[in-house]
Amino acid sequence: MTMAQRGTSDPKRDTYTPETLLAVAVEVFIERGYDGTSMEHLSRAAGISKSSIYHHVRGKEELLERAVGRALDGLFGILEEPRALQGRAVERLEYVVHRTADVLMAELPYVTLLLRVRGNTHTERWALERRREFDQRMAELLDAAVADGDLRADVDIRLATRLLFGMINSIVEWYRPPSGGPAVSDQVSDTVVRLAFDGLRT
Amino acid sequence: MTMAQRGTSDPKRDTYTPETLLAVAVEVFIERGYDGTSMEHLSRAAGISKSSIYHHVRGKEELLERAVGRALDGLFGILEEPRALQGRAVERLEYVVHRTADVLMAELPYVTLLLRVRGNTHTERWALERRREFDQRMAELLDAAVADGDLRADVDIRLATRLLFGMINSIVEWYRPPSGGPAVSDQVSDTVVRLAFDGLRT
Numbered sequence: 001m002t003m004a005q006r007g008t009s010d011p012k013r014d015t016y017t018p019e020t021l022l023a024v025a026v027e028v029f030i031e032r033g034y035d036g037t038s039m040e041h042l043s044r045a046a047g048i049s050k051s052s053i054y055h056h057v058r059g060k061e062e063l064l065e066r067a068v069g070r071a072l073d074g075l076f077g078i079l080e081e082p083r084a085l086q087g088r089a090v091e092r093l094e095y096v097v098h099r100t101a102d103v104l105m106a107e108l109p110y111v112t113l114l115l116r117v118r119g120n121t122h123t124e125r126w127a128l129e130r131r132r133e134f135d136q137r138m139a140e141l142l143d144a145a146v147a148d149g150d151l152r153a154d155v156d157i158r159l160a161t162r163l164l165f166g167m168i169n170s171i172v173e174w175y176r177p178p179s180g181g182p183a184v185s186d187q188v189s190d191t192v193v194r195l196a197f198d199g200l201r202t
Numbered sequence: 203m204t205m206a207q208r209g210t211s212d213p214k215r216d217t218y219t220p221e222t223l224l225a226v227a228v229e230v231f232i233e234r235g236y237d238g239t240s241m242e243h244l245s246r247a248a249g250i251s252k253s254s255i256y257h258h259v260r261g262k263e264e265l266l267e268r269a270v271g272r273a274l275d276g277l278f279g280i281l282e283e284p285r286a287l288q289g290r291a292v293e294r295l296e297y298v299v300h301r302t303a304d305v306l307m308a309e310l311p312y313v314t315l316l317l318r319v320r321g322n323t324h325t326e327r328w329a330l331e332r333r334r335e336f337d338q339r340m341a342e343l344l345d346a347a348v349a350d351g352d353l354r355a356d357v358d359i360r361l362a363t364r365l366l367f368g369m370i371n372s373i374v375e376w377y378r379p380p381s382g383g384p385a386v387s388d389q390v391s392d393t394v395v396r397l398a399f400d401g402l403r404t
Contacts, residue, residue, distance in 0.1 A: 090403070151402045159393050160402060162376060163369050170368020191361050199401030200353050200362060201292070 016048055018056045018066075025063040026109045034064055034113075035120060061123050068117060068127040071110035074103040075134055089144035090151060094193055096141065101168050101189040105175055108183070112172045135161065164196050218250055220258045220268075227265040228311045236266055236315075237322060263325050270319060270329040273312035276305040277336055291346035292353060296395055298343065303370050303391040307377055310385070314374045337363065366398050 024046045028037050039060060043050045057063055078084055078099040084092050104111045114131065117124045139161050145151040171192075177183045226248045230239050241262060245252045259265055280286055280301040286294050306313045316333070319326045341363050347353040373394075379385045 150404060152396075152400075152404050155393050155396055155402070156389065159390065160397060163372070163394060163397055164402075166372020166375065167365050167369035170365070170372055173368065174364060187358065188361065191357050192365060194354075194357055195362060195365055195398065195401070197401045197403045198354075199397070199399045200357070200366075201399045202352060202354050 016046065016052065016056070021046055021048075021053065021056055022063060022066055022070075023109070025060070026067045026113055029064065029067070029113055030109060030116070033116075034060075034124070035118070061121060064113075064121075065123045065126075067110050068114045068123070071103075071107050071114040072127065072130050072134075074107045074110070075100065076130075078103060079134075079137055088150065089141055089148050090197075093138075093141045093145050093151075094197060096138065097164070097168070097196060098189045098193050101171060101192045102184050104168060104171055105177065105184045105188065108172060108175065108177070115169055115172060135165070138165070167196065168192055218248065218254065218258070223248055223250075223255065223258055224265060224268055224272075225311070227262070228269045228315055231266065231269070231315055232311060232318070235318075236262075236326070237320070263323060266315075266323075267325045267328075269312050270316045270325070273305075273309050273316040274329065274332050274336075276309045276312070277302065278332075280305060281336075281339055290352065291343055291350050292399075295340075295343045295347050295353075296399060298340065299366070299370070299398060300391045300395050303373060303394045304386050306370060306373055307379065307386045307390065310374060310377065310379070317371055317374060337367070340367070369398065370394055 025037075025042055028041055028045045032041060037060060039050050039053065042053060042060060042063070046053065057066075078096055081095075081099065083095040084099070086092070114127060117127045117131075119125050119128050139158060142151065142157050142161055146153055146157060151157075171188060175185070175188065177185070227239075227244055230243055230247045234243060239262060241252050241255065244255060244262060244265070248255065259268075280298055283297075283301065285297040286301070288294070316329060319329045319333075321327050321330050341360060344353065344359050344363055348355055348359060353359075373390060377387070377390065379387070
C-alpha cells in the first residue's frame, strides 16, 4: 500500500486493518528509526489507541516483522519466477536485476525499511540473514554467468555484486512514483540493466 | 584523519586540536545523527569539557560546517585536477568518477556525513546546495560526452547520473580500509569505472 492509497482510506478509526496499520507503522519506522519508535508514536500516527493496536499485533516488533517480511517476500518471489529459473545464467541475472528494481519501486517503503535494518533485535537479525541469503543467490547467478563466459572475468565478482546492489538500492533515496501514476517505472529498471550490463560507453 | 590515526593520538586532554576534535565530532554525528547530537554528547565522546570545545569552535554547527566542508573540498578539488580539465569529455568523466570514488574512501567519515545531511539548518542547506552544484558539473560532463558520441544516447542521462552516483555513494555503506593499509582501494575505484562505462557483459 502506497502513501497515496492510505490517504484515500476511510478516516473512521474502527475501519483500521492490519494492512493500513502496517503502512502507517512503516512510515513512522522510516522517519524515527525502529529503535526510536514507541507504541505511543505508532498510536499517535495511526490515530488509534495503543489497545486497538494490540488488538491487531503483539507489539512493534511484529509490525517490523510483517513489514520487512513483505519486502523479502517480494524479493525472494522474483527468484521463483519462470524467467529467473530458465535459460542462460546471464539472461536470468538480467531478469532478476530488472525485477529487483521493479520490486524496490513497487514496495518502496517496505524495501526502504529493510535496507535500514540494523540488527539490534531478533527480527532485525533475521531480516539481515535473509538479505544475505538473497545476496548469496545473486552471487551464485553471477558466478554461473562468468563460468558461461558471458560476464567479464577481469572484475572481482563479489565487489561488482556489491556495487550493482548499491546502485539498485540507491533508488529508494530519490524515486517517488508519479502522483496517480504507476508505482513502478520501467525506464528506471531498464536503465539499471543497461548501465550494469552494457555500460555507458558507445 | 581516519579513526585509526585518531587512535594513535596523544590521550592527554590538553593536546586536543581542532583536527582531532573534528574527527570525534564526525563519528558522533554519524552515530547519533546531527540533530540528535548535543554539545554534551560531543564533550563526553571527546573526553573534554564543553568549555574546552568552545575554545576551538563556536558550536556544533561549526563542526558540521568544517566536516562537510572537508568532504566538499575533496570532491570539488577533483574538478580542478589537470586530467579533469583536459582531453575528451568521456576521458575527463572517467577520471572524475574514479577520483570521486577515491575521495569517498580517503575521506570516508566526512563524505558519509555529507551524504546524510538533511537540510534542517543553514549549514546543511549550504551543503545540499554544494552537492547539487557538484552533480550539475557531472551532468554537464556527461552531456558533453554524449554530444561527442562517446556515451550512448539511448539512456536518460540525468537518470544514469543518479544511478552512477548511487553506486559510488553506496561504497560508504560497506567499505572499510584494511587495518594499517592504505585508505583508498584502487580496485574499488577501477571496478566502479569498468562497471559504469563498459558494463559487466563480455
